[in-house]
Amino acid sequence: MRDAPSCRCGIDDRRFPSFxxxxxxxxxxxxxxxxxxxxxxxxxxxxxxxxxxxxxxxPLSRIVGRDGRVLAVDFDGRAIARLxxxxxxxxxxxxxxxxxxxxxxxxxxxxxxxxxxxxEGLLCCMTDHAGAMRQIRRILRPTGRAYLSVMxxxxxxxxxxxxxREWASILSDVQVVESGEGPFTRWALVxxxxxxx
Ligand SMILES: C[S@@+](CC[C@H](N)C(=O)[O-])C[C@H]1O[C@@H](n2cnc3c(N)ncnc32)[C@H](O)[C@@H]1O
Numbered sequence: 001m002r003d004a005p006s007c008r009c010g011i012d013d014r015r016f017p018s019f020x021x022x023x024x025x026x027x028x029x030x031x032x033x034x035x036x037x038x039x040x041x042x043x044x045x046x047x048x049x050x051x052x053x054x055x056x057x058x059p060l061s062r063i064v065g066r067d068g069r070v071l072a073v074d075f076d077g078r079a080i081a082r083l084x085x086x087x088x089x090x091x092x093x094x095x096x097x098x099x100x101x102x103x104x105x106x107x108x109x110x111x112x113x114x115x116x117x118x119x120e121g122l123l124c125c126m127t128d129h130a131g132a133m134r135q136i137r138r139i140l141r142p143t144g145r146a147y148l149s150v151m152x153x154x155x156x157x158x159x160x161x162x163x164x165r166e167w168a169s170i171l172s173d174v175q176v177v178e179s180g181e182g183p184f185t186r187w188a189l190v191x192x193x194x195x196x197x
Contacts, residue, residue, distance in 0.1 A: 071109065
C-alpha cells in the first residue's frame with residue numbers, strides 16, 4: 001500500500017500526532033467507556049476503523065472482553081504501533097487484531113462478521129469515502145450497527161471534506177437509527193442496509 005492513500009488530485013489522507021487524539025484532556029471531555037457502553041456489549045465483535053492510537057480501541061477491548069473480538073485499522077503505521085504497545089501494557093493485546101491499512105482496502109476482513117463498527121472522525125480524514133462506506137456495510141452483520149462521525153468544517157473543494165450534501169447522500173444508503181450534530185461534528189448510528197420502502 002502507498003504510504004498515505006491519496007486521490008488523483010494528489011491530496012493525502014490525514015494523519016494526526018497521537019498526543020492530539022489520545023490524551024488526558026480528551027479522556028475527561030469525551031470519556032470513551034461511557035460513550036461506547038451505549039453501543040457495545042461483552043462478547044461483541046467490533047471494528048474500530050481509523051482507530052488512531054486507541055482512544056476508543058483500548059476501552060472497546062475491555063468492554064467486549066475475552067469472548068469478543070476487536071479489529072483495529074488505521075493507515076498510519078505509527079498509530080498502530082503505539083496502539084499495540086498500549087494494548088500490551090494493559091494486557092489486552094490478545095484481544096486485539098490490528099492492521100495498517102486504508103479502511104477502504106480491507107477486503108481481507110470477512111464479510112458480515114461485526115456487530116459494531118466505529119468510524120469516529122474517519123471519513124473526513126480520507127478521500128475514498130465511498131470505498132470506506134462499502135467496507136463498513138460489507139463487514140457488518142445484517143443486524144449490526146455503525147457509528148459514523150465527521151467534522152463539519154472543511155473546504156468544499158477538499159476531497160476529504162464531507163459536506164452536508166455528501167453526508168445526506170451517505171446516510172441515504174444505510175438505515176439511520178439515530179443521528180445528530182454538535183457545533184463541530186455530525187454523527188449517525190446506522191444499520192448497513194437502507195430501510196425497505
Ligand atoms: C480524527 S482521527 C480519529 C482517530 C480515532 N478514531 C479517535 O477518535 O481517536 C482520524 C484517523 O483516521 C486515520 N485515517 C485517515 N485516513 C485513513 C484511511 N484511509 N484508512 C484508515 N485510517 C485512516 C488517521 O490516521 C487518524 O488516525
